[in-house]
Amino acid sequence: MNEIYRPPLWPFLVIGFVSLIWIIPLFGIVAISLRPESETLQGWWRIDEFTLTFDAWRKVWINYPLWDAFVNSVLIAGLSALGSVLLAPMGGYCYQFLNFPGRRLTFLLLVNAFVIPNQVLIIPLFTLWREVGLIDNIFSVIIPFVALSMAWAVFLVKNYLTDFPRSLIEAAQIDGCGHIRTFFSVVLPNALTPMAAVGILQFMWTWNSLLLPMLFLRENIPLPVLLTKIKGTYEPNWDQVAVATIITTIVPLAVFLYFQKYFAAGASNQSGQKG
Incomplete structure (x- = not known):
């Protein structure tokens, strides 16, 4: 036995x-x-x-624009994640399945964007946003967030599509589908796993980002910037900082717990069947 x-x-x-x-x-x-x-x-x-x-919770709610900062964080992180989720699969599809001049060179340049620190872009971006009137506009941080995420997001999606059944692409082309129809009807429904990964990572990165929002936003500040204002120069206000920290971490934790189920769908999506 x-x-x-x-x-x-x-x-x-x-x-x-x-x-x-x-x-x-x-x-x-x-x-x-x-x-x-x-x-x-x-x-x-x-x-x-x-x-x-509950004095700390009451003080934070009364003395600081907590709700406005929360809404700004949701808008900035949500729109940044949405932009990356929409654009990264298109870039990954182009570099994986299309042959065009400069394909390898442009992909190498895109991957090398990993090493560009955000601090290098601060002065030219600030000058540009001031000239076009985007200072204190949430799109002054959303646009850089989406652009800076393209390097790793496209690279992640392209690596996922490496194992995508090329026979499905060929079958769609035989049926008369162009690249746009093939992308939206065949590839995109089976790429939920990398899209979820890009969305989660981008949302968490932009939600917790401090440098760009602190420089480009004045009134429409998100929660991380508000967190620095709650911590006083001479009075630490640790109880109020703890309240703001809890509120700041609840949303990204909930987003991760909800969307992590799409990671488990990787095996079925790789088979070429709609998830």
Whole structure:
């Protein structure tokens, strides 16, 4: 009689220990937001004196434009992710299935854009946006976010399409489909996995980005910029900073938990069947 296989216990212990290390700071942030700052300055983990209060949440909501910053973050991150999700599959399809002059050279130039730091673009972008009147307009950060994401997004989608069944492309061409019809009817419905990956990564990057919004936006600031304003110069306001941190992290966490199911559809999408 075959014995039932029992997996070793140590991997679960290691995973549990690492998960605990990651979860402890989250408990700390929640505890700081629900206690007076005078108690948390001596250690949020101390329970010898624990006073539950929502004063920090009320102060942040009353004293700062929290809702406006939240809406601005949703618009900036959402439109930036949408732009990358729409444009990256087109670029990946062109570089994978089309033959045109300069195809390899332009792809190498696109990939080399990985090494361009954002700081190099600040001065020319600021000059350009000031001349065209885009300062303090959310598109002054959305356009650079989408453009800067094209290097890794197109590269990611192209690598995914490397294993795409070329026979489906040929069958569509035999049926009289052009490249546009082939892309939208055959390739795009089976490319949900890289599109979800691009959307998640782009959304998280733009949601947490601080440099460009801080430089180009004055009134329409997103949550990360507001977070720097809540932390005072002389008074840390750790309880209020903890509240803003919790609000800032809720949305990207929810987006990741919802869209991660598309990663599991990779195997079925690779088979050439619509997911």
